[in-house]
Amino acid sequence: MIKRLVALLALAVALSLAVGAQWLGLGEVWRAVVDPDPGAPATAIVWELRFPRTVLGLLAGLALGAAGALMQGHTRNPLADPGLLGISAGASFAVVLGIQLGATALTGYIWFAFAGALLASVAVFGIASGRRGGPTPVTLALAGLAISALLASFTQSILLADNASLNLFRFWVVGSLSGRDSTVAAQVAPFIAVGLVLALVNAPALNALGLGEDVARALGQRVVLARVIGVAAVVLLAGAATAACGPIGFLGLIVPHVARTVVGPDHRRLIPAAALTGAAVLLLADVLGRVVVSPGELQTGIVLAAVGAPFFIMLVRSRRGAVKL
Amino acid sequence: MTLLQVHVGRLSGRVALRPIAVGVVGLALTVAVAVFSIGHGSFGIAPGNVVSTLLGGGTAAQKLIVLDLRLPRILTALLVGAALAVSGALTQTFARNPLASPDVLGVTHGASLGAVAVIVLGGGAAIGAVPLAALAGALVAAALVYVLAWRRGVDGYRLVLVGIGVGEVVTAGVSWFLVRAEIVDAARATIWLNGSVAGADWAQVRPLALGLAVLLPLAVATSFTLQALQFDDDVSKALGVRLQSARLAVVLTAVALAAAAVAAAGPIEFVAFVVPQIALRLCGGSRPPLVVSAILGALLVTAADLAARSVLPARELPVGLLTAMVGAPYLLWLLTRTNRRTSA
Numbered sequence: 291m292i293k294r295l296v297a298l299l300a301l302a303v304a305l306s307l308a309v310g311a312q313w314l315g316l317g318e319v320w321r322a323v324v325d326p327d328p329g330a331p332a333t334a335i336v337w338e339l340r341f342p343r344t345v346l347g348l349l350a351g352l353a354l355g356a357a358g359a360l361m362q363g364h365t366r367n368p369l370a371d372p373g374l375l376g377i378s379a380g381a382s383f384a385v386v387l388g389i390q391l392g393a394t395a396l397t398g399y400i401w402f403a404f405a406g407a408l409l410a411s412v413a414v415f416g417i418a419s420g421r422r423g424g425p426t427p428v429t430l431a432l433a434g435l436a437i438s439a440l441l442a443s444f445t446q447s448i449l450l451a452d453n454a455s456l457n458l459f460r461f462w463v464v465g466s467l468s469g470r471d472s473t474v475a476a477q478v479a480p481f482i483a484v485g486l487v488l489a490l491v492n493a494p495a496l497n498a499l500g501l502g503e504d505v506a507r508a509l510g511q512r513v514v515l516a517r518v519i520g521v522a523a524v525v526l527l528a529g530a531a532t533a534a535c536g537p538i539g540f541l542g543l544i545v546p547h548v549a550r551t552v553v554g555p556d557h558r559r560l561i562p563a564a565a566l567t568g569a570a571v572l573l574l575a576d577v578l579g580r581v582v583v584s585p586g587e588l589q590t591g592i593v594l595a596a597v598g599a600p601f602f603i604m605l606v607r608s609r610r611g612a613v614k615l
Numbered sequence: 616m617t618l619l620q621v622h623v624g625r626l627s628g629r630v631a632l633r634p635i636a637v638g639v640v641g642l643a644l645t646v647a648v649a650v651f652s653i654g655h656g657s658f659g660i661a662p663g664n665v666v667s668t669l670l671g672g673g674t675a676a677q678k679l680i681v682l683d684l685r686l687p688r689i690l691t692a693l694l695v696g697a698a699l700a701v702s703g704a705l706t707q708t709f710a711r712n713p714l715a716s717p718d719v720l721g722v723t724h725g726a727s728l729g730a731v732a733v734i735v736l737g738g739g740a741a742i743g744a745v746p747l748a749a750l751a752g753a754l755v756a757a758a759l760v761y762v763l764a765w766r767r768g769v770d771g772y773r774l775v776l777v778g779i780g781v782g783e784v785v786t787a788g789v790s791w792f793l794v795r796a797e798i799v800d801a802a803r804a805t806i807w808l809n810g811s812v813a814g815a816d817w818a819q820v821r822p823l824a825l826g827l828a829v830l831l832p833l834a835v836a837t838s839f840t841l842q843a844l845q846f847d848d849d850v851s852k853a854l855g856v857r858l859q860s861a862r863l864a865v866v867l868t869a870v871a872l873a874a875a876a877v878a879a880a881g882p883i884e885f886v887a888f889v890v891p892q893i894a895l896r897l898c899g900g901s902r903p904p905l906v907v908s909a910i911l912g913a914l915l916v917t918a919a920d921l922a923a924r925s926v927l928p929a930r931e932l933p934v935g936l937l938t939a940m941v942g943a944p945y946l947l948w949l950l951t952r953t954n955r956r957t958s959a
Contacts, residue, residue: 368776369714417947429950431714432892436943436950439885443939446809447932453802460801464790540783547776589794595787603763603780606773 291553295566299348302573306344307336310580342472347573347590349475350467350535353482353527355568356489358542359549359561360527363496364520366427371543372528374431375521378537379438380410381529383445385462389455390448399462400477400533407529413437415521425517426503465536465591467576478530485526486565492520493557500555538591541568544602551605571598634898634907641910645917649693652921653685683817691815692920692934693913694823695876696886700912701834702872703887704894704903708841709865710775716888717873719778720866723884724785725756726877731789731804735796745807746819746878753874756785761866768859770848774866810881810935812920819879826875834868835905841865845902883935886912889942896949915942 307319314322314332321327322336357372365374373379384406385399393399418425418433425433449456495516498506503513528542548571549564572590579593618629653669654660658680660668667673668681699717706715717723729752730745737744761769764777789808793801840861843854851858873887890912891903897911898904919937926932 367712367714368772369712369719369779374714417951428713433947433950435714435888436946439889439939440943440947443936443943446805447936450802450805450809450933450936451930453798456802456805457798460790460793464794543779544783589790592787592791592794595783599780599783599787602783603777606776606780607763607766 292559292563292566295552295563295570299566299570299573302570302577303344303348305577306347306573307340309577310335310340342470342475343467343576344573345472346470346475346478346534347467347576348569349479349482350531350538351541351569351572352565353485353531353568354538354542354572355545355549356486356561356565357524357527357531358544358568359546359557359564360489360492360496360520360524361542362546363500363557363560364427364517364524365431366500367431368547369543370431371540372524372532373438373537373542374434375524375528376410376414376434376437376441377407377525377528377532379441379445380406380408381532382406382459382463382537383410383441386445386448386455386459389458390452400474403533404481404529407532408525410437410441411521411525411529415518461589462536464589465538465594466589467535467572468587468590470534474534478534481526481530485523485530488519488523489527489561489565492516492523493561496520496557500557536591538572538594540591540595540598541572544598545571547602548605631898631900634900634904637894637897638907638910641907641914645693645910645914648914648917648921649689652689652917652924653681655921655925656680656685687817687820688812688815688920689917690820691812691823691879692916694820694827695812695880695883696890696912696914696916697831697909698823698827698872698876698912699883699886700890700894700908700915701831701905702869702876703912704891704905704908705834705837705841705865705869705872706887707891708902709844709862709869710771711845712775713892714888715775716884717869718782718884718887719775720870720873721756721760721778721781721785722753722870722873723877723882724782724789725759726750726753726874727808727882728752728756728785728788728792730807730881731792734804734807735792735800742803749881750874750878753877754870756781757866757870757874769862769866771844771862806933807881809933810883810938811933812880812916813931813934815879823875823879826871830868830872830875831909833864834872837861837865837868838905841902841905880916881933881935883916883938885935885939885942886915889938889946890915893942893946893949896946 304316308314308316312335318332319336322333326333326337354372361370361372361374362368381403384402388399388402393402414434414437415425418429449459495511498509498511499516507513545568546564549560549567553559553563575594575597576590578597579588579590582588619632621628621630650662650665654662654665660677660680664673664677665681668677702717706717706720707713710719726749729748733744733748760778760781763781764774793804840856843851843856844861848858891908894908894911895903898907915938916934919941920934922941923932923934923937
């Protein structure tokens with residue numbers, strides 16, 4: 291099954307390089323990649339426009355898919371998404387602050403967003419942990435939702451007073467891969483790489499935690515350590531992806547459900563499957579966004595919801611769908 | 616939990632004291648905040664005069680200010696708070712999930728799409744049609760969620776997942792409208808999306824009050840089924856609950872309550888999530904209590920509205936933002952204190 295997902299992802303990457311305002315044949319793309327001819331327009335399109343964007347989509351998709359699976363596992367809640375740790379709300383608040391401080395370019399937001407995501411999730415984890423040991427699934431989810439709502443209300447009060455900020459912010463918050471150059475991908479790549487490794491390391495412990503904390507402890511798991519690793523992975527993955535592309539939380543919410551119907555609930559297979567599915571889905575949504583309103587484009591976040599959600603509903607309704615956690 | 620043994624003739628039962636205490640204190644606070652809030656404003660009125668005006672006395676000027684200008688707004692806040700909190704308590708119980716709120720039934724998202732569409736497409740002229748559009752959007756979206764989740768009956772888990780899916784499509788519609796709108800319309804839509812009870816008049820209060828007079832007793836009447844729906848489906852059936860009709864009744868009540876509230880005040884959705892959780896933590900027990908939730912919901916929205924009018928009188932913040940600023944820290948504080956004591 292993993293092999294099929296890899297094949298799907300490869301197809302998505304190829305399409306992402308080939309499709310756009312200027313359609314390229316797969317042969318042209320191949321030549322531009324293996325034997326770039328500096329004079330040909332195809333080389334410029336592939337290397338300068340579509341390659342950075344595809345790499346970014348690949349990274350963000352892998353990150354959000356894996357982060358979603360981790361988050362649903364740690365909260366044992368099918369409604370959890372990476373944003374539940376306060377990541378989207380923290381990043382949004384920090385971006386609005388950044389706009390207030392004078393950042394106007396998409397690339398200028400990235401460190402604000404990352405710092406905001408980091409601080410918000412540390413606060414959520416700290417409050418959810420309380421005085422006695424690590425957080426429970428319920429306290430983690432509730433603390434996350436409360437912190438998110440609090441930060442969102444601060445964000446909104448700034449935006450209500452300042453239409454100029456709203457004008458910049460509404461294009462960031464919708465979530466998109468466009469307009470980000472290759473430095474953005476390079477900046478977030480190390481965080482996502484570390485996050486993916488932590489996620490895979492966390493998988494066996496997550497399986498044990500699914501049986502309840504007491505059982506997990508009896509099985510020899512160090513519960514608090516496992517929670518810390520999991521949350522750190524989610525913060526790195528989702529924080530970096532949100533910083534780069536804006537909040538695309540929905541991907542992290544649905545992809546684990548899709549992956550669960552394919553590989554089942556074992557986190558050792560679920561996490562890689564969710565990562566691969568996330569990347570494929572994000573790239574395909576991005577490609578579709580370039581096609582439907584060509585030569586302009588529809589923001590990836592909107593495409594994802596408009597096309598991904600009906601697919602998700604079909605899946606939930608189907609016989610194999612709604613595999614419980 | 617402290618239980619009181621009660622004997623009345625041949626009947627006897629046990630009454631939990633804590634929810635009653637919380638309810639009474641909450642009610643007293645709500646009345647106090649409401650009276651203070653009516654007296655508070657650019658033309659201040661002492662609480663004693665507010666009460667006497669409400670009871671039929673007062674000067675002509677006081678009557679105008681209290682009865683025509685401020686009372687509708689305060690009543691809207693009270694009713695909206697109670698409706699959202701009960702709707703949230705119902706949703707969280709039947710979905711068996713503390714993260715569920717009427718959003719997952721499609722209500723708030725549908726209402727937002729209806730309202731934003733009217734604001735963006737109709738411009739300034741259509742502002743009067745916004746509550747109606749919100750109500751229509753809420754009901755259509757909720758019906759869509761229920762129909763799509765139907766597959767030889769509706770299962771709570773599937774309903775919630777389908778609700779998320781529908782909510783996302785609808786939210787994408789809202790974002791799309793916001794991105795393509797003129798910035799003036801986008802700003803106006805943002806104000807509505809944050810929820811506000813400013814400018815409420817009697818024409819808005821009457822239908823809301825009428826709706827709640829029917830729906831709140833209905834919600835309390837579902838209490839027994841709710842108690843049973845907390846368990847898994849097989850246990851509920853064994854307890855004699857007709858699953859599908861019980862679930863439909865609970866969902867319908869929750870949707871209608873939330874839709875009425877959202878049409879009146881915009882999506883103050885955080886109330887529906889936070890109040891049942893606060894009520895549960897204050898009262899103890901295994902599921903959010905309905906009556907106490909209603910009281911605390913009314914208290915939260917009234918207090919937030921008062922704060923909205925006092926903190927920055929020149930630039931009134933929407934009450935939806937204040938409910939989050941007041942409610943979220945309180946829930947966080949409760950979480951750090953009562954960590955691990957409650958499970959739902």
